[in-house]
Amino acid sequence: MTVYHLDLGDSQTEELEEVTHLTLAGEDHDIDAFVASDQGSDEPRRGGLLIVRKDERNEAAGRWVQAVEDLSTEQDVIIIAGDPASPEARRIHLTKAWAADSFHDDEDDDPEALTLAFADITIK
Template identity: 50%
Template sequence: MTTYHLDLGDNRAETLDSVTKLTLVGSELDLDNLLTTGVRAPVPLWGDVLLTRGDDRHEATTTWVEDVENTNTHQDVVLIAGDPADPASRRVRLADAWASTTYHLDEDDDPDAFVISFKDITIEK
């Protein structure tokens, strides 16, 4: 299983326990498979993804995900598959992302899980 990091930019990154339930335009996909096959589309591929935080938390991430649905918090974020210091690690750019109103989607199952929504996805090589 791939280790993922959520990068908010400006050295604000944290290790995630898991990245699951990636949904693009209503279809659920496996992110690990998407990284190997790539994604190309003539239109933006909007969607959301369920992230589960680990023990090593960055204060900026906490602030960002708790400010649910605040349009001022929309920003591009990057999911890094592997070591963030390794330039060969695959990067998934989520354009115009925000913490979704479904922030506590799986709170009963895992209180550390939250959903972010985004307006487009790009796999960077």
Template identity: 50%
Template sequence: MTTYHLDLGDNGSEALDSVTKLTLIDTEVDINDFVAGDYKAPVPLWGNVILTRGDVRDEDTTKWVEDVENTDTHQDVVLIAGDPADPTARRVRLVDAAATMTYHLDEDDDPDAFLISFTDITVEK
């Protein structure tokens, strides 16, 4: 299983426990298959994805995730597949991403999981 890091563009990243349920235009796609593939869609691939935070948390990420009602928090973010220091690690750019109102999908099940939505997704190689 690939490890992922969330990068908000603040010169830091946060290791994630998991990245699951990548949904592109209402179709669920395995994140590892998407990262390894060569997707070139003629239209924006909007959707959402569930990120589960680990024990070590970045303050900026916490602030961004908890500010779900502020539309100014929409920004491009990057999921790094593998080691963030490795220049060959694939980077998944989520365009206009924001934590959604379903911040905690099921607090009894996994209080560290949250959903982010985005308007497009691309893999940078």
């Protein structure tokens, strides 16, 4: 199983517990297999995926979560598959993403998990 990190910019990342439930055009895909084999597409690929956060959280990730949970905004998101410092690590680019759903243990806390919907996905 691949280790995934949320890219927060400015060389900041937050390691994720897991990334699962990748769906494209209503079809489920294994995220590890998709990242390893994706050849790209000339057409936008709308879909979603679930990110589950660890207990150790970056302060910048809390601000990112607030921004992505604001349904009036969409933003590009990068999730790194593997070691963020490695030039071989694959980057999952989600275009115009937003939190379609979030799961909280406590309403006052940052969510434990987010379902991110996106307008397109590319792997670099």
